[in-house]
Amino acid sequence: MRRFVLTLVSLAVVGAAGGWAVTAPKVVPPGALPAHTPDAEAGKAVFIAGGCASCHAANGAEGRDMLVLSGGLELKTPFGTFTAPNISPHPEAGIGGWSAAEFVTAMTLGTAPDGRHYYPAFPYTSYARMTPQDLMDLQAYIDTLPPVAERAAGHDLGFPFNIRRAVGLWKMLNLDPDWVLDVGGDPVLARGRALVEGAGHCAECHTPRDAFGGFRNDAWLAGGPDPEGPGEIPNITPHDEGLSWSAADISYYLETGFTPDFDSAGGSMVAVIRNTSQLSAADRDAIAAYLKAVPPQPGG
């Protein structure tokens, strides 16, 4: 961690000295979007796959309240406390006033409409792999949800992490929308990859990170220490030391939260199961097929 802090401090200094330009937030211009009529119903499926409510609904919300995206959930990390913002369709307190280009920019480039960088607690490194069409559908769905007039609290971060401009350097190193697994032309694996590497953002927890906070693609989904507290994030690659379950076992777990031994999911994974249980069976099977196809990694 100390090494990471020092690295970030030195990067921030370098950034301030000579690299102000390279840290400039990037945007998707409106003309770059494809012609697409947004479909809110399709966007609901994207919303579930993306697990948006898990962070952006009020803490402890259940049932219908999961669709009230007031924000407020606190994510305690070594850098400080991040608070999930209000992403309800309220025009001032939420994201109701955003254009399609602003929404796609936020999701794929981590840049806010006012030009600031978002911190990568918002998993745009994964969402960057989503299609503009899916994102436009998602925005249309969020527009159908109840607006909330109160803003959520701001982040509470220590120096140097409170220098947003430095996130530009982090993005230069770590924001890479290329796919990790080559699936050839297999449509089921391609669907599983879109869900795991993209909307589902599984790697955000299940892939270990390097000293710069980027994914270690050489240990893709191999688990590691839990950044939120004690314990380990499980290795979910098909290795003896990882996930030795069958594809059917994985699908069943994503549907019910039960392991093959009928132990139940716990911790943060329960919120994930709340989402995956609402996916189609075909989508759960695609995730399972993908997880059986990634390179096996020891450890965990």
Next chain:
Amino acid sequence: MRLSTLGGAVMTLAVLGTTVGMAMAGGHTPVEQREAKMKAVGENTGIVGNMLRGKTDFDAEAANAALVAMREAAGGFNELFPEGTEGAGSNEFAAGPKIWSDRAGFDAEYAKFIGAIDAAVAAEPQDMAALGAAFGPIGQECKACHETYRMKK
């Protein structure tokens, strides 16, 4: 007189020995007892779950017996968390800190769990659909409690 005193002492020792022996059989610390109870709950969940998953044939008698056994094993579970036993035990998972920092929440979640098993036992499911409907709320409670009150070591 002396003989009856001796006899009384022997009797007392014998009774004491039996009591200790019984306690030993169920595990003699609260941590061992709660782990044994959760293991039994898990085993009976497996009997029902494997039927619902289609891995074993549906058997109404066995399913109902498993629900009754699950209720028996779950009884008194929340009383086995004395101070100072956070994270204790030899399993991959253990009791998390919120059991003690939010005792009322833990007890409320436990009450919902017991309520779900009681309802399933009372329903006496006789076919797969009824078993699935009866078991669903129990499964939800497994996750609800493990989300907040269990930790990975």
